[in-house]
Structure formats: structure tokens, C-alpha cells
Amino acid sequence: MSTPQPGDxxxxxxxxxxxxxxxxxxxxxDQPADGGRFAGAGPDGVGAPEYSPTSVGAxxxxxxxxxxTVVLASVSLTGSASAGLGTWTIVVALxxxxxxxxxxxxxxxxxxxLLAGLADAPTPPLLVGAICTLVAYDAGHYxxxxxTQLGPAASxxxxxxxxxxxxxxxTTVTALAGYLVFRLxxxxxxxxxxxxxxxxxxxxxxxxxxxxx
Amino acid sequence: xxxxxxxxxxSRDRSDGTHSxxxxxxxxxxxxxxxxPSSRIARHSTDHWxxxxxxxxxxxxxxxxxIRPALVLVAVVCVGPATIRRVTxxxxxxxxxxxxxSDDDPDPGDVVEVETTVRNVGEETLPDxxxxxxxxxxxxxxxxxLRTATxxxxxxxxxxxxxxxxxxxxxxxEGVEVVVGDVAGTTExxxxxxxxxxxxxxxxxxxxxxxxxxxxxxxxxxxxSTEKPGEGLEFHSVREYRxxxxxxRIDWNQYASTGELATLQFRTERSASVVLVADVRGTAxxxxxxxxxxxxxxxxxxxxxxxxTLLDEDHRVGITTFGPDYWLAPDAGSEHRDRALDALGSEPxxxxxxxxxxxxIRLRTxxxxxxxxxxxxxxxxxxxxxxxxxxxxxMLESAGYxxxxxxxxxxxxxxxxxxxxxxxxxxxIRRIHEYGVPVIDWPLGERLDVALARTVERWSA
Numbered sequence: 001m002s003t004p005q006p007g008d009x010x011x012x013x014x015x016x017x018x019x020x021x022x023x024x025x026x027x028x029x030d031q032p033a034d035g036g037r038f039a040g041a042g043p044d045g046v047g048a049p050e051y052s053p054t055s056v057g058a059x060x061x062x063x064x065x066x067x068x069t070v071v072l073a074s075v076s077l078t079g080s081a082s083a084g085l086g087t088w089t090i091v092v093a094l095x096x097x098x099x100x101x102x103x104x105x106x107x108x109x110x111x112x113x114l115l116a117g118l119a120d121a122p123t124p125p126l127l128v129g130a131i132c133t134l135v136a137y138d139a140g141h142y143x144x145x146x147x148t149q150l151g152p153a154a155s156x157x158x159x160x161x162x163x164x165x166x167x168x169x170x171t172t173v174t175a176l177a178g179y180l181v182f183r184l185x186x187x188x189x190x191x192x193x194x195x196x197x198x199x200x201x202x203x204x205x206x207x208x209x210x211x212x213x
Numbered sequence: 214x215x216x217x218x219x220x221x222x223x224s225r226d227r228s229d230g231t232h233s234x235x236x237x238x239x240x241x242x243x244x245x246x247x248x249x250p251s252s253r254i255a256r257h258s259t260d261h262w263x264x265x266x267x268x269x270x271x272x273x274x275x276x277x278x279x280i281r282p283a284l285v286l287v288a289v290v291c292v293g294p295a296t297i298r299r300v301t302x303x304x305x306x307x308x309x310x311x312x313x314x315s316d317d318d319p320d321p322g323d324v325v326e327v328e329t330t331v332r333n334v335g336e337e338t339l340p341d342x343x344x345x346x347x348x349x350x351x352x353x354x355x356x357x358x359l360r361t362a363t364x365x366x367x368x369x370x371x372x373x374x375x376x377x378x379x380x381x382x383x384x385x386x387e388g389v390e391v392v393v394g395d396v397a398g399t400t401e402x403x404x405x406x407x408x409x410x411x412x413x414x415x416x417x418x419x420x421x422x423x424x425x426x427x428x429x430x431x432x433x434x435x436x437x438s439t440e441k442p443g444e445g446l447e448f449h450s451v452r453e454y455r456x457x458x459x460x461x462r463i464d465w466n467q468y469a470s471t472g473e474l475a476t477l478q479f480r481t482e483r484s485a486s487v488v489l490v491a492d493v494r495g496t497a498x499x500x501x502x503x504x505x506x507x508x509x510x511x512x513x514x515x516x517x518x519x520x521x522t523l524l525d526e527d528h529r530v531g532i533t534t535f536g537p538d539y540w541l542a543p544d545a546g547s548e549h550r551d552r553a554l555d556a557l558g559s560e561p562x563x564x565x566x567x568x569x570x571x572x573x574i575r576l577r578t579x580x581x582x583x584x585x586x587x588x589x590x591x592x593x594x595x596x597x598x599x600x601x602x603x604x605x606x607x608m609l610e611s612a613g614y615x616x617x618x619x620x621x622x623x624x625x626x627x628x629x630x631x632x633x634x635x636x637x638x639x640x641x642i643r644r645i646h647e648y649g650v651p652v653i654d655w656p657l658g659e660r661l662d663v664a665l666a667r668t669v670e671r672w673s674a
Binding site for chain 2: 054099103110113114117118120121122123126127129130131134137138141142145146149150151153154155156158159160161162163166167170171173174175177178179182200202
């Protein structure tokens with residue numbers, strides 16, 4: 001049997017040979033990436049890795065949800081209460097490794113935003129709350145996913161910074177753009193701004209749907 | 214020989230999952246530029262942004278109906294992630310893998326450091342890639358992690374560093390499993406990178422202090438004292454002087470007191486021919502709990518130690534199995550010793566993982582009877598967990614062979630089922646005793662020497 005020496009480079013040009021056609025609607029699985037092939041792998045866990053939320057994602061998720069609660073506290077107590085409940089749910093979800101609970105927690109925070117909006121909250125705190133809700137949702141999902149796949153001993157910080165960073169930047173830029181259009185483009189007339197923004201949203205959403213599939 | 218990365222390499226860190234930028238740790242002339250063959254094994258849709266359109270429409274709807282512009286702006290924020298989700302694609306990775314171990318020929322129990330470096334040799338940035346090193350399942354990691362998640366720009370690499378405790382046999386590292394996702398986290402593609410590497414772990418066993426042998430010997434001179442009177446070291450008896458007896462064997466004390474000549478007789482010393490049998494049938498791969506070694510492995514360990522002990526005492530030793538076929542005829546000498554130890558370390562039939570199929574124990578016994586020329590001693594190393602093991606013992610004993618059994622005890626007393634199997638095993642040992650076969654019951658956590666000394670003492674008493 002020819003045994004490659006350690007450190008030898010295995011070379012070939014064939015890369016990325018698909019063995020399976022991608023099928024839409026594949027169900028997201030929270031299986032560990034190795035399918036539990038590591039019996040007796042010590043601190044990495046026997047068989048499937050133990051679940052443990054990744055530190056960066058979990059911290060960002062909980063802190064963002066907490067920030068939503070704090071921001072809303074100054075404008076609407078009911079909204080803040082809903083967001084607080086959402087934060088608590090996210091903490092439980094992260095500890096348990098339950099992705100649906102992350103969605104539930106983020107929905108509660110979002111519900112808090114809507115309540116605050118209905119209670120005539122000013123725009124800036126609402127926008128900050130929206131950004132933070134989305135980041136909490138995204139970071140929570142990502143943390144649970146990585147935690148399930150890779151377990152407690154893996155180093156995941158770099159991937160998390162990139163993923164959460166992109167989400168944070170994109171939402172912030174979108175929020176700033178929307179806010180600028182709202183403040184400058186409409187000359188302070190809220191009714192026109194509403195119509196303009198609504199049109200923008202509808203156009204974007206329909207465009208995304210039409211080009212997407 | 215083993216290769217390790219430069220110790221002075223600035224890009225290398227002790228912690229696992231370190232990341233380095235550029236080609237700074239690529240050795241000139243290194244082949245680390247070529248992507249390794251990979252195959253895509255799965256695709257997962259993990260699209261948690263799917264809900265964003267609905268959320269945006271909900272916020273916009275509520276905002277419009279209640280005439281709250283701020284809520285419409287909240288809806289606008291949701292459009293951002295929804296856009297990202299649509300425009301990102303999962304990159305097609307081109308990755309090179311280099312794996313090195315600190316020692317590719319360790320002793321069992323040695324700690325081996327494994328470094329696996331994955332480099333992005335493609336043109337695309339991989340914003341989200343996770344690596345799982347497929348280490349052999351029999352190895353135990355002592356520190357570090359086999360898994361990491363990182364982002365790799367073109368030319369970047371990431372290193373997984375971990376240490377494993379070596380176990381005997383050929384341990385094959387298969388490759389690296391890769392999960393590549395897009396930046397929005399909507400789709401994940403799983404790939405398997407080939408990066409095979411084998412370490413060979415050969416044990417160097419310690420001889421036992423007590424010998425496990427019965428009376429049957431070969432005609433050749435050796436070190437095992439027999440019941441036959443003649444030349445030797447250990448006193449046997451005194452008989453009447455016969456003409457021609459050597460002067461130095463005359464019992465001068467008796468001559469001095471009675472005036473009659475008598476001759477001292479000693480036990481003759483002969484060498485024995487022994488076949489060691491390892492029970493490596495699937496049923497023997499049992500263990501009391503996950504962290505204990507399995508009984509078949511302990512049996513092979515017993516074979517190994519008996520082998521060196523018997524060879525040190527100048528006996529002729531062979532090896533065979535109940536289970537996958539393996540036969541090493543009894544012999545002596547250093548070459549034979551090397552060959553036997555080699556087989557016990559890396560022979561597939563004696564591997565630490567159970568065989569795939571069943572092997573008839575009766576056939577192996579008949580083969581053993583055919584392969585040995587004349588009755589020999591047989592030491593069977595078996596956990597004694599099924600009744601079929603009694604049959605070869607009976608067959609061998611009735612053919613004039615002398616059998617001894619070394620039995621690593623795999624039973625525990627934790628659950629009622631365990632107690633039952635432990636009691637059954639005890640019954641079995643009693644039945645085997647009745648054939649006149651000594652059984653060394655070797656409990657977990659006790660040294661084989663101790664168990665052997667206790668039984669041999671009781672047996673000879």
C-alpha cells in the first residue's frame with residue numbers, strides 16, 4: 001500500500017466535483033458537520049460534538065436584543081417590555097441551541113418596535129432598534145448553527161466577525177439611506193415621504209422577487 | 214519522515230484555528246499551490262433571511278395604515294438583508310491541504326501533534342468556511358479542536374492544531390470536511406477534501422514476571438522444568454547408582470552417612486511450543502463503558518506480553534486468531550519476534566476495530582489442529598462472553614493439546630443485565646476449570662502480572 005508521507009501535498013486539478021445536483025428546498029439540518037464520526041475524540045466530544053453557543057455570535061445577539069430593550073424603554077414601555085421578553089427568549093434559545101426560539105425572540109423584539117412605532121416613537125430610536133433586532137436575529141441564528149456544527153472547542157471568531165459585520169454594515173447603510181431620503185428628499189413633508197418610501201419598498205421587494213427565482 | 218512547519222514561522226500560533234495572511238508560510242518550491250481533489254457531498258439551505266420580505270411588508274403595512282412614517286422606515290431597513298440574500302452566491306472553493314504530524318511512528322499512548330493547514334488557492338474569497346478534520350475514530354484528542362470556522366481571502370490559510378493520543382495499528386487520517394457558506398448565510402455546501410495520512414503505532418510490550426505454561430514440551434532443550442528426571446537445575450529425586458552415572462551427580466552426603474552410592478536426579482529442562490490465540494470475533498469487542506478499552510484489544514495486549522515473555526524464555530511461539538484468519542507458525546529468534554510484534558501492531562485481522570463479518574470458530578480450531586505438528590500448548594486470550602468459546606477448548610484438550618485461557622473481564626456490575634452477563638461468565642469459567650484448563654480472569658484496572666501470579670499460584674497449589 002502506498003502511504004503518502006506526512007506533509008506530502010496531494011495534488012490534482014479536479015476540484016469541486018459535484019456528486020449531487022443542488023435541489024432547492026433542501027431542509028436545513030442542524031446535523032454536526034462530521035455526522036458524528038468522531039467516536040472518542042476527547043474534549044471535542046464523543047461522537048457528535050456537544051452543542052455550545054459560539055461566544056462572539058451569542059454575545060452580539062444578546063447585547064443587540066438588550067440594546068433594543070434599552071432604546072425602546074425611553075419611548076414606549078410596552079414595546080420595551082416585549083423586546084425584553086424577546087431578549088430573554090434569545091438567551092434561552094442560545095443556551096439550548098434552538099434556532100426557532102431565536103426567531104421567536106427576535107419576533108418579540110420586532111413586535112416591540114411596532115408597538116413603539118404605533119405609540120408615536122421618534123424615528124432615530126426606531127431605526128436603531130430595527131438594526132439591532134436584525135443583527136440579534138442574524139447573530140443568534142449563526143451562533144446556534146456554528147455551535148451545533150463545530151462544538152465548544154472550535155475557534156470560530158473570525159467567521160463570526162465577518163458574517164455579523166456584513167449584516168451590521170448592510171442594515172446600517174440601508175437605514176441611513178432611508179433616513180436621509182426621509183429627511184432631505186421630502187422637504188419635511190411626512191406624507192410625501194411616506195408615499196415615496198412605500199413606493200421604494202414595493203419596487204424593491206417586487207424587483208427582488210422577480211429576479212430572485 | 215515527519216514534516217513540521219518551521220518553528221520560527223511568524224504566521225503560526227499555538228492555538229488552533231490560527232489564521233495567516235498571504236503566502237508567508239509557503240515554502241519555496243512547495244506544492245501547496247494546487248487544489249486537492251474534493252467532492253461535494255451535501256447542500257443545505259439555511260436561509261434565515263427568507264422571512265425578511267414578509268417582515269418588511271408587515272412593518273410597511275402597519276406604518277401606512279396608522280400613518281407612521283417611522284414604521285415605513287423600519288420596513289426599509291429590512292430590505293437590506295433581503296437584498297444581500299438575493300445577490301450573494303456560494304463560492305466554489307479551491308483549497309489546498311497540508312497535514313503534518315509530529316511523529317508518524319509513535320508508541321501507544323504517545324501524544325502526537327497534528328497540524329492541518331488549509332489554504333484558499335482559488336480566486337474567490339470564502340467569507341464563511343468551516344473545517345472539520347477527519348481524524349481516525351480510534352484516536353483520542355487530548356487538546357485542541359478538530360473543527361474551526363473562519364473566512365479566507367485568496368491566498369489565506371488557516372491551521373488546525375490539535376494533539377491526539379496514539380493507539381496501536383495503522384491510523385489513517387482521511388481528509389478534511391469543508392462547509393462553505395455565502396456571506397448572508399443562505400446556503401451551505403459541504404465538500405470532502407482528500408488529505409490522507411497514516412501513522413503507524415507499534416507497541417513495545419513489557420515481558421511478564423510470571424510464566425503461563427503447562428507441562429507439555431518439545432524434545433528440544435529449553436528452560437521449562439519438566440517432570441522427567443535427568444540433567445537440569447531443580448532437584449527431582451534420588452535413585453540407586455547405576456554404572457556410568459556422572460561423578461558430579463553422585464549424592465556424596467548419602468555415601469558418607471550410609472556408605473551406599475546414590476545418584477541425584479534433576480528435572481530436565483525443555484522448551485515448549487506455544488500458540489497464542491487472540492479472540493477477535495465481533496463478540497469479543499465488548500467493553501464495560503465507553504472510556505474503557507474493549508476486551509478484544511486487551512486480549513491482543515495479553516498476547517503481545519505473553520509473546521515477548523515466552524520468547525525471552527526461549528520457547529517457540531506462534532500466533533493465530535479466532536476471527537479473521539491469521540497464522541504465524543511457532544518459532545523462535547529475533548526475526549520471528551520482530552515479525553510477530555509487527556503483526557500484533559498493525560495486522561488488519563488484529564485491528565482495534567471489530568471485523569465486519571462472522572467467522573466460524575470451529576473452522577479456526579480445525580485449522581489450528583492441522584497447522585501445528587503434534588500437540589502444543591495453546592493460550593487463548595478471550596473475554597469468554599459467549600458459550601461457543603468452550604468448543605475449541607474441548608476439541609484441543611481432547612486432541613492432547615494443553616490449553617490455558619487468559620480472559621480480560623469486560624463485565625461490569627452496574628445494571629441488572631450486566632450482573633447477569635457477569636454471572637454467566639463466572640459459570641463459564643467454572644465449567645472450563647472442570648476440563649482441567651486454567652483460566653486467568655483479568656479484571657479491568659488490574660495488572661496482568663498480578664492476575665497471572667494469583668491464578669498460577671492457586672493452580673499449582
